[in-house]
Amino acid sequence: MTVLEIVKAELENPPSDERLMMYIDKVAQAIKTFCNRDDIPEELLYVHADMVVDYIRLKQKNEPDAEPAVQSIKEGDVQVTFTAHEKSQGETEVESVAHSYKNALYKFRKMRW
Template sequence: MLDQLKLLLGISGEEQDAVLTFVLDAVTDLVLSYCNLDEIPPRLESVVVRMAADQVRSEGYGQAAAPRTAQSVTRGDVTVSYGSNASAAAEITGAGKSLLDDYRSQLNAFRKVRW
């Protein structure tokens, strides 16, 4: 799954393997817990990889911290405002949205009821 994740993210080399493995493990644990499974079925692996890719992109794992920029600049009676990457990401994903939200319907097909 690591090779598939690197392919999706356009990463070559092994510099980020530790971070990507961590994210894959975390997403795998999340899916196993949600679905009440002991191991990931082969048909669910692609969903786990896509979820991990979304997590890496949204959290910016393995990337240097973004430089701080001015949010607003005023010159005379002209004001220019710039948004941050964090605010743009929040607008795209929505505040309080869980990683599971986008994949819940796919995961429900594999979910086992616990008694």
């Protein structure tokens, strides 16, 4: 099974194959950078696919026309507060996904001298 097949099976309405391949390559580069490797070990196949699915869901959630989630509602003078996705300065969506999978990726990390 390939990462593309796994991602397609995980998503209800997957984007086009071209867009999926772009996301897969983007996440693959983040894995290689995080692990200081030139390849992605076969053992990371499902982790790679899960990271792509999380990346796609994060992108869909952060789209400008997507409805923000309600954080709190005050009934007295009707006040609604919406949540906003916060990420550290300069951090991309791919880096935030890689950070959430760091425990799985540490096992395959190579030291750089």
